[in-house]
Amino acid sequence: MNSAVDLPLGAAELTFEASGDALVRRSVLPSGVRVLTERVPGSRSATIGFWIAVGSRDEHPASAGLPATYGSTHFLEHLLFKGTRTRTALDIAVSFDAVGGEHNALTAKEYTCYYAKVQDKDLPMAVEVLADMLTSSLLDPVEFENERGVILEELSMAGDDPADVANERFFEAVLGDHPLGRPIGGDADTIRAATRDGVWQHYLANYRPRDLVVTVAGAVDHDRVVDALGSALVAGGWDLDTPAAPVDRRATVPALLGGTGRLTVVERPNEQVNLLLGVPGMLATDDRRATLSMLNAIFGSGMSSRLFQQVRERRGLAYAVYSFAPGYSDAGLFGMYAGCAPAKAPAVAALMRAELERVATDGVTDEELVRAAGQLGGASALALEDSDTRMSRLGRAELTLGEFADLDEALRRIALVTVDDVRVLAADLASRPFSLVAVGATDEAAFRGVVDEAPPSTDVA
Missing domain, CATH: 3.30.830.10 (Metalloenzyme, LuxS/M16 peptidase-like)
Known part of the structure; x- marks a missing residue:
């Protein structure tokens, strides 16, 4: 590459070489799903991520008859590991443990990512399991209450760490009332007030084909990933036949943050x-x-x-x-x-x-x-x-x-x-x-x- 490569949302296919003889390919599927892969010569493993462009900044209070979604992003990160229509939480864990793989998720201020790292031969399994989690999680009411307790313990642990407390307060001080200034994981009040209905509404509004970006790097065959992903998403009940454009990227107009420090x-x-x-x-x-x-x-x-x-x-x-x-x-x-x-x-x-x-x-x-x-x-x-x-x-x-x-x-x-x-x-x-x-x-x-x-x-x- 001699310069950066633009990634227009309307470009269905892109292929280009990157430094180190890596090959990058990008497909925008008719349903709006985007798939990007980077094949790295000599790799024997691959890391895959399922990205949703929704984070803690996108949560909102109750309005127009809809429940509040504060804390929903963090809740979903936990709940998608708690079982689907075809897999228990233990089944999901065993799928990766049995092959020496790693799997986890992270909630950020502007996105959520569910990811795994496996040997190249186990990549189809990772695609299938992560797609199942994303499309078919039960959000079981009993598990919902269990995870409420787990998240509260997580927040308590962070609250006992003065460095974590300082970091959260710093974002609040600099960014003020901007949604980026809120804690990523919510706080004890928002987690206690969260409802399954609010989390479910948050899921329906943001976990759709046009919201999904899948990225894979390492030992990867792009076409095989696209085929395996499509089959797994359809098996999970997602409609990939209805044409849809990918969701727009966020606006990049600088926010007004106020004129004084804190x-x-x-x-x-x-x-x-x-x-x-x-x-x-x-x-x-x-x-x-x-x-x-x-x-x-x-x-x-x-x-x-x-x-x-x-x-x-x-x-x-x-x-x-x-x-x-x-x-x-x-x-x-x-x-x-x-x-x-x-x-x-x-x-x-x-x-x-x-x-x-x-x-x-x-x-x-x-x-x-x-x-x-x-x-x-x-x-x-x-x-x-x-x-x-x-x-x-x-x-x-x-x-x-x-x-x-x-x-x-x-x-x-x-x-x-x-x-x-x-x-x-x-x-x-x-x-x-x-x-x-x-x-x-x-x-x-x-x-x-x-x-x-x-x-x-x-x-x-």
Whole structure:
């Protein structure tokens, strides 16, 4: 490949070569189902994902006589493993355990994915079982109540982890009332209030052929996957004969997030403060995402990064410190994390902000730029040794980006980034309202002046 390949929803068939002699094929079936495969030479295994472009941001309160769907995405992720018309929950588990495979699911803010990794000879089984789960799960009322308890325990476990609490509060602080600011898994109140009818309505509205994207990477024959998938979906009762266009991708108009930062402190008697500081970031489709990757690598990724050197190596203020930059269809974050002693937290927070502002003012060096390019290129190449990463890359390309960029194209884009590009982007981010979340034995007074905050929010938990 010499450039990214566009993935128009109206193109029925696409075939192209990717770096490393991989072959990528994409079929949009008449029913709207999309199938993408990446055949990797020498692979003996394959990873398959069934993607639905609905996540926690798509849930809604009760309206117009319909039940609320808050928590439904997370509920479905659990319930689809609990048995179908032809398989018990144990049957599903045994199908993969008996061949040494892996299977699981994840709920995210903008999608849900059910996936498996198996030997190449077991791929037809994985297609059949995952399709059965997706089309024919019973959503049994007894299992529904059982899973309510399981999900509440999962949320309790996360609630006991101060890093998880800080992360959830950080999204809420930066993104405010935007649906992306809500917890992915819901909270105890939404899970207790969820009804089977609400979850069922959520399923009917979002689990249809035109919503489904299937991606497979590794040892895969595209035509065989398409044939096996079609048979399995029809066996599950889905109508593949009625023509339908795939659902549109999400709009990429930047969301209005408000003009002030927020200071949130959750007081807990922990040995460390879990500290998150950041600003609204970039959309997943932003043309500057290669520059953002370079900035993040230089600023807070790895032991040679600015944050690691300034906070840990030179001052010994924290053990863990890094930056991160998730992007979504209409919003994003640029964040910095540190775990440190309560007495050090104000200094660490001030230092993290000052370091970003220093990059915004003084820029970065040519040496840092070269090192970051090497870091990103090497990490990407190593990650692509795993079919899981390739399968996920296909899903993200189809659902979010609307284009496929292989390793060579990613490296080409990175090579185009200049030191001035990095400085300008850092200045853009540093000009945005900072929000801060601290979880631990501290209070909001310690962080006054670090953020341009609205009235602070303090919880004791």
